Amino acid sequence: MKLWRLVAGVLGLALLGVGVAPAWACACGGYLPDAESRARVFGENALVRYDGGQEEIVLSMSVQGQSKKAAWIMPVPAAAxxxxxxxxxxxxxxxxxRPKVVTRKTYWPFRDLGIMGSRGDTAGAPRAGGGVDVRQQMRLGPFQVARLSGSSxxxxxxxxxxxxxAAPESLAANLxxxxxxxxxxxAVKLAPKDDGTPMTGSTPPLRLTFASPRIVYPMRLSKGATTAQTVTVYVAAPYRVDASTLPDPDVKPELLYAGRLAGEDAPQLASSxxxxxxxxxxREPERxxxxxxxxQAASDDAFERVTYVTENDGLWSTVAVLFGGVLLIGGAAALVGRRLVKRR
Structure with missing residues (x-):
């Protein structure tokens, strides 16, 4: 598979509406489609690795629609x-x-009525130029990358x-x-290997490594977005972490998972x-x-979501359960009857 075709998992799925003006900004930085594009960013995945003053961000964006060329802007606190x-x-x-699936039994005709105590929801459960210094330019697969510093x-x-x-005017104030x-x-340009071929799907993941005294994930450029932005951040560190600083204090992130990795996943995702x-x-990115x-969190308690699934055992299983219940009740009634006769 050609590398540019991997621009299918985070750079696009399908345009939600026809005739909608393109939106710029992804959840971490500015996504800049070409002027004729109808593409828009709606979310992203990011892995943040941190271990003793060095941070690594691996990022991939989700975009709806297509664009012949595009770019995104990512600020980082040190040379990357x-x-x-x-x-x-x-x-x-x-x-x-992903959530752990737990199956609960129910019996005809009680399926999905909640009578047997089954629920279909999810719950938590514990678990073990001028004014610009161009520092570097390079080509990485479908990306053209420039590292910049600037006076304004x-x-x-x-x-x-x-x-x-294709930088909008509002980008300057947000930078x-x-x-x-x-x-x-x-600054990263996205361009397919073959000229004139639209990009769609997801961007290949891009990895940025830089020095940082704290774990940070840049979000301030996203205030320029014109559509709702969804971001999932995976943090690999020596310890469990809390989201202590929020991009919008009124919007709390959902904890998806917390756990110490083992086996082959440990060295691949983080040494820690x-x-x-x-x-x-x-939903209001301007905020x-x-x-x-x-x-670092107060403890390294593990957390895993649990999804409960109701499974119906069917009519004959119900008959068997009811028959067993009748025999049990009948036996208990006979025992009580014998005792009453003896007392008389």
């Missing part, structure tokens, strides 16, 4: 090493963190325009806080091997005002 990630990474993470958001946006990035804090800007997963949807910050 940029590489291609593992195509199967997020499939493994989803497999590890306007200077960086002008550089992006000059170099073929300014990062540049004020001396963050580096990673404790995985914590959160998911959240921002985003901060990055995700993660800190």
């Amino acid at each position: 090493k940029v590489e291609l990630g593992d195509d199967g990474l997020f499939y493994r993470l989803q497999s590890i963190t 958001g306007t200077a960086v946006t002008d550089w992006l325009h000059t170099n073929g990035y 300014t806080p990062y540049l004020t804090e001396k963050w580096e800007i990673v 091997a404790f995985l914590t997963a959160y998911s959240v949807t921002y 985003i005002s901060a990055d995700f910050g993660f800190t």
Whole structure:
């Protein structure tokens, strides 16, 4: 399979509406489709690895629609090493963190009536240029990558325009806080191998490694999004983490999973091997005002979601249960009757 065709899992599924203006911004940074595109970002998956002052983010975006070319912008707090990630990474993470399925029995005609105490919900359960410094440019598979620093958001946006990035005017203001804090800007062009072939599906994962004194996942650029944004963040660290700083304080992320990994997953995902997963949807992305910050939790308690499934044993199973019940009641009644006769 050609690499650009892997731009199918996080860069697109199908346009929700016809004639809708393209949206920019993904949950971590700015997604910039070409001017004629009808593509829009609706979510992303990210793995954040952290171990003693070094952080690694592996990112893949989900986009609806198609675009002939596009780009995204990712701020990071220090100089970043940029590489291609593992195509199967997020499939493994989803497999590890999916809910545990527990089957509960029910008997005809009580199926799905709740009489037998079965529920179909999910619950938690414990478990073990000018003003711009271009630092580097490179080609990685379908990506053209530039690492930038700049004196202002306007200077960086002008550089992006000059170099073929479809940057909206609002991007400059959203970049300014990062540049004020001396963050580096990673600008990534997405282009298929064959000219004129639209991209659709998911982007191949991209891995960024940089120094950081804390676990951070950049989110502030997403305030420029015009549609709801869903992000799932997997954090691999020596310990369980809490989402201590929230992009929107009024929107709490859902804990999906917490557990220490073992076996072949441990070295592949992190040497420290404790995985914590959160998911959240921002229906009003303009309210985003901060990055995700993660800190060590008070304990390393494990957590796993549980989905209960009702299974009907059918008519004959019910008859057998009822017959057994009748025999039991009949035997008890006979015993009581004998005792009453003796007393008389």
